[in-house]
Amino acid sequence: MGFSIPNSDRTDVTQIVVVMVGLPARGKSLIAGKVKRYLRWTSVKAEVFNVGKYRRTDNPHPDAKFFDVNNTEGEKARKAAAEAAVADMLKWFQDKDNKVAILDATNSTKSRRKWIYDKIVEANLLHLYVESKCDDEDLIMSNILEVKTSSPDYVGQDPEEAAKDFRDRIRNYEKVYQTIDESEKNLTYVKIINIGARVVINQIQDYLQSRLVYYLTNLHIKPRSIWLSRHGESEFNLSGQIGGDANLSERGQRYAKMLPEIVKRSGLPKNAPLTIWTSTLKRTSQTAQHLQKELGWEKLQWKALDELDSGMCDGMTVPRTDTLSPDRILTVMF
Incomplete structure (x- = not known):
């Protein structure tokens, strides 16, 4: 902060x-x-x-x-x-x-x-x-x-x-x-x-x-490691829609299942008390579900990690937003 x-x-x-x-x-x-x-x-x-x-x-x-x-x-x-x-x-x-x-x-x-x-x-x-x-x-x-x-x-x-x-x-x-x-x-x-x-x-x-x-x-003077992962592909990613709270696609689910093994291979410290942080959106929680089940880590949600609100464009495709008037686009942006 x-x-x-x-x-x-x-x-x-x-x-x-x-x-x-x-x-x-x-x-x-x-x-x-x-x-x-x-x-x-x-x-x-x-x-x-x-x-x-x-x-x-x-x-x-x-x-x-x-x-x-x-x-x-x-x-x-x-x-x-x-x-x-x-x-x-x-x-x-x-x-x-x-x-x-x-x-x-x-x-x-x-x-x-x-x-x-x-x-x-x-x-x-x-x-x-x-x-x-x-x-x-x-x-x-x-x-x-x-x-x-x-x-x-x-x-x-x-x-x-x-x-x-x-x-x-x-x-x-x-x-x-x-x-x-x-x-x-x-x-x-x-x-x-x-x-x-x-x-x-x-x-x-x-x-x-x-x-x-x-x-x-709140200072930590000893080195710590942070792993960052994008959420798996969502249904809105497939349809090209903006924002929303969509579930993972089939391919996104496969990524979520692979994620624990990917993390293990990345040099995970033994017996480290790690915590999983996600946004409150379904696609991030679903991406982390196998990490939580297989590795037994605590999973916490933080709303500050949510994607920025897309306003009136939420759920629209990019071509659909092109039909908005300039004034309405400015309202969305600012």
């Missing part, structure tokens, strides 16, 4: 800083990228400011020791990177058409979050802290192996050694990590726990903030 803000109202949209919070390997950068794409799709100008990119300017391939709390030089370099990212972000907001900046970093301590909050308030911007928490070890290790071993920090390194070093980096962050709690109840935040298994929301006040929270609470 998306929304778009009319151009005439766009200057009234507030400017918001989305501040990512969480340990490494919790999907923060993935979430940040998805939020940016979603906002741009809805015509809201957004940008990600990744502190790691700023840090790599002077420290392109640090090992885990760089992130040790006792490493004063490392701490100094990380703070400098954060300051540079925040400075560029605030400069970006000088263009009032720019609406949402995503500060992508661990922001793992209350003192760091307070420093960022003060900068945001000083610049007269709104904020939304997004904390991604995960204690599922399988999910964490999957993220380390699938994502972090391809990080710019580990280019050219052995994947196993990179994964080990990154695990050590996480342990260093764990020593100082402070989750958002009641002591920060003045913050506007959403806390996503174990990839959406539980969500905590606090102090949402602005319209755009609420739209971001809606998107975040």
